[in-house]
Amino acid sequence: MNKTVVFVLGPDRTGIIAAVSQVLFEQGCNLEDVNQTSLQSQFVGIFIASLNGRAREEDLLRALRERLAPLGLFVHLRPVDPADERPTTPCEPYVITTIGPDRPGLVAGVTGLLASHGVNITNLKAVTRSDREHQEYVMYYEVDIPTDTDRQVFRAALRERARELGLDVNLQHREIFEQVHRI
Amino acid sequence: MLTEREVLATLEMLRSENLDVRTVTLGVSLFDCASEDPGRFIERVRAKITRLAGNLVEVCDEVGLGYGIPIVNKRISVSPIAVAAGGCAAGQMCAIAEGLDDIARALRCDFLGGFSALVEKGFTSGDRALIEAIPEALARTGRICSSINVASTAAGINMDAVALMGRTIRRAAELTADRDGIGCAKLVVFANIPQDVPFMAGAYLGVGEPDAVINVGVSGPGVIRKAIDRARAANPSLDLGGLSETIKRTAFKVTRVGELIGRRVAARLGVPFGVVDLSLAPTPTPGDSVGEIFQSLGLASIGSPGSTAVLALLNDAVKKGGIFASSHVGGLSGAFIPVSEDLSIAAAARGGQLTIEKLEAMTSVCSVGLDMVAIPGDTPAETIAGIIADEMAIGVINGKSTAARLIPVPGKKAGDRVSFGGLLGDATIMPVPGDGGSAGFIALGGRIPAPVHSFKN
Numbered sequence: 001m002n003k004t005v006v007f008v009l010g011p012d013r014t015g016i017i018a019a020v021s022q023v024l025f026e027q028g029c030n031l032e033d034v035n036q037t038s039l040q041s042q043f044v045g046i047f048i049a050s051l052n053g054r055a056r057e058e059d060l061l062r063a064l065r066e067r068l069a070p071l072g073l074f075v076h077l078r079p080v081d082p083a084d085e086r087p088t089t090p091c092e093p094y095v096i097t098t099i100g101p102d103r104p105g106l107v108a109g110v111t112g113l114l115a116s117h118g119v120n121i122t123n124l125k126a127v128t129r130s131d132r133e134h135q136e137y138v139m140y141y142e143v144d145i146p147t148d149t150d151r152q153v154f155r156a157a158l159r160e161r162a163r164e165l166g167l168d169v170n171l172q173h174r175e176i177f178e179q180v181h182r183i
Numbered sequence: 184m185l186t187e188r189e190v191l192a193t194l195e196m197l198r199s200e201n202l203d204v205r206t207v208t209l210g211v212s213l214f215d216c217a218s219e220d221p222g223r224f225i226e227r228v229r230a231k232i233t234r235l236a237g238n239l240v241e242v243c244d245e246v247g248l249g250y251g252i253p254i255v256n257k258r259i260s261v262s263p264i265a266v267a268a269g270g271c272a273a274g275q276m277c278a279i280a281e282g283l284d285d286i287a288r289a290l291r292c293d294f295l296g297g298f299s300a301l302v303e304k305g306f307t308s309g310d311r312a313l314i315e316a317i318p319e320a321l322a323r324t325g326r327i328c329s330s331i332n333v334a335s336t337a338a339g340i341n342m343d344a345v346a347l348m349g350r351t352i353r354r355a356a357e358l359t360a361d362r363d364g365i366g367c368a369k370l371v372v373f374a375n376i377p378q379d380v381p382f383m384a385g386a387y388l389g390v391g392e393p394d395a396v397i398n399v400g401v402s403g404p405g406v407i408r409k410a411i412d413r414a415r416a417a418n419p420s421l422d423l424g425g426l427s428e429t430i431k432r433t434a435f436k437v438t439r440v441g442e443l444i445g446r447r448v449a450a451r452l453g454v455p456f457g458v459v460d461l462s463l464a465p466t467p468t469p470g471d472s473v474g475e476i477f478q479s480l481g482l483a484s485i486g487s488p489g490s491t492a493v494l495a496l497l498n499d500a501v502k503k504g505g506i507f508a509s510s511h512v513g514g515l516s517g518a519f520i521p522v523s524e525d526l527s528i529a530a531a532a533r534g535g536q537l538t539i540e541k542l543e544a545m546t547s548v549c550s551v552g553l554d555m556v557a558i559p560g561d562t563p564a565e566t567i568a569g570i571i572a573d574e575m576a577i578g579v580i581n582g583k584s585t586a587a588r589l590i591p592v593p594g595k596k597a598g599d600r601v602s603f604g605g606l607l608g609d610a611t612i613m614p615v616p617g618d619g620g621s622a623g624f625i626a627l628g629g630r631i632p633a634p635v636h637s638f639k640n
Contacts, residue, residue: 095185097194123184127191140190151249170194172251174185179439180196181189 003080010073012043028055091144093174100167102137120144201471205402206256208381210388213267221275225282256293260386265300269309273316280320287326296328296386303338321366322358328384334374334575340631349568360593367590374578379513396457397449401441404463411479427500434504442509460514461505465525467608474527486537495548517550523610533611552586557610560593569621
């Protein structure tokens, strides 16, 4: 059975998931996985659907556009290629937090370093915190670090990059966050 | 996926609230090292401790770095030397202390505890030899800690031992007079000493413990205080029931950190994990104070009327949160009130808001006792013994651990300042009331019988 990825992007409003899932149902697709988020006023959703024998991607794309275009939403389809599956590398989950004043190039600077060490980002979020005296910009990256990565070398490189970018940085095993806050 | 709150709250505990693991203590049984020859004994001890703890500091540093939580102290506790080296004379005991000090230094461990004896019901020759050796041993070593258990709820109070410890403390102070009696900062007299304390100076490995074990002491008074401040700012009408809940929840988080790190260190070293001692242990660092918690709960200072009630609430809430967080809690588990080691408590002692009598009352509800209390150097040994006896009675009757770590600072009088340095902090000498009127009582000796409620068989 073929699978396709449906990307939906546009201004957030009530009823987007309902509209997409209704079209998928009407086109004979089975919704296997879905994730969505919204940043400020913008919605983005990723749906993975399996197409039964009679469903066609062209028909699905047309139907989705007809339903979603009036809502100002962009739709894109991409077939899932089995070759997309990456070989799994043994990894350990860590959390990197960076703290400092906001300025262009921070994310690019950090993520470039992560990529060069084979570190995969699984979640990334920016938070602005302010108190009476000042405002600070906190970014946290949930990452998978391959077990064969030299932690000391990586930690030192991360610190050096953070120093160049004017950031305070912490690298901690994810387990500590779960243990402290979850029962 | 972690939530924003989970990440930011954890970060805050580390960045501005001094969250750390105060100590990872590796307990090592020395009973299989016993020998009639003290030299042979210490070489066996060296081989065993080096085998088990050779990379203790490195492993702790790596695990601490991995989680971003510093492990402040790496320590070793051993079987009571009075038992493990029971055949030795006092001079030989002193040599053993020096050998242990050398081992601790070589392994870069902060302290080694267990120069200890359990004498609540009476003395063996080994006990007497060890106690006789304590002043000299503490003067000659830097990392050795000594504890003597002189009382228990089951056995009562060995008043001969109490009197002997009064004299021993005086002597230990005299032999370290050039360092303001610092020998006494490494000597603690206990009632109901737990077998698995990871904190110094009371750490030793009990006879019922395994061959080797990792016990962890968590801390976090700064975290608790900030949690109280935040809760009160968010809800100004929050009452003591609600604040107790806040403390309990925060103690849960702190204990989970200790449990996680302790288990990882134990796994890396290949030894079993023992207990988390969920105590609030202050340091002289600003913001790492138990005394400041009293101010956050509405008192002008620790020592103000209401302090015993606040400490009771604090101790209970910490225990409740900690017990839920870990299946194996032990040690002392509660709030420490070491006078010199806590800026706020030291300030209260200096300002006169906190007296030794009020401290004693507070120890009936806290987890240790009269801790790091500097007293005038000319305090008679019998008066020191009287203070110890009172403290032991509180522990024995209440079925809890209590202790006395008193420092009669040579040449100094009430109101003088003394600096012990590092984690031991600074203190103002507290006046001791009574004018030496305890001698007649102490001279009676014997054993105060166990209380009626100890007979539970």
